[in-house]
Amino acid sequence: MRLGAQSWQKGKIKVELTVQFYPDESEKEMEETELSQSENEVEISDKNNSENIEPEISPLDDLRQKFNQENQ
Numbered sequence: 001m002r003l004g005a006q007s008w009q010k011g012k013i014k015v016e017l018t019v020q021f022y023p024d025e026s027e028k029e030m031e032e033t034e035l036s037q038s039e040n041e042v043e044i045s046d047k048n049n050s051e052n053i054e055p056e057i058s059p060l061d062d063l064r065q066k067f068n069q070e071n072q
Contacts, residue, residue, distance in 0.1 A: 002009060058064075
């Protein structure tokens with residue numbers, strides 16, 4: 001509609017939409033961060049393994065033992 005017009009004017013509408021994504025970190029930075037984290041986890045794991053730590057007892061150990069006994 002135009003200012004002062006008394007009726008609708010026929011025509012077409014053109015809509016333009018632009019969507020852009022900007023990641024917080026580049027993929028290379030993310031890979032470097034993940035690699036660094038995994039190296040740190042390995043170092044921590046090595047330190048823990050060097051100490052005398054009892055293995056963790058799984059709540060499923062009882063079930064595994066029963067299952068193995070039944071299948072023998």
